[in-house]
Amino acid sequence: MKPLTILITGPLPVAGHLEPHLQRMMEEADAVKEMGHVPVMGRWVGEARFETSLATVARQVLHHCDGVIRIKGPCVKADEIVQIAVNLNKRVYRDRAELPIV
Secondary structure, three states, X not given: OOOOEEEEEOOOOOOOOHHHHHHHHHHHHHHHHHOOOEEEEHHHXXXXXXXXXXXXXXXXXXXXXXXXXXOOOOOHHHHHHHHHHHHOOOEEEXXXXXXXXX
């Protein structure tokens, strides 16, 4: 099996509570990498500061990804990214244990 490119998305930090959320994303990315896949941080997509909308940037990134891991927790932007992935017929994983090991 070839490595998959996996977008990782989940709860965004609340003002002043950035570290725990980033730590969780990094742990998830490290685990995906250890399984032999290529992680892409959804936070990078959500931070697009251009005139382009989140949906446009997410769609562009997701065209290059094989799937998405959705980290548990409330997040409208992460839910939007998951919906875009579904619309593009990408696989949505709710747990990294669902990923095949390369």
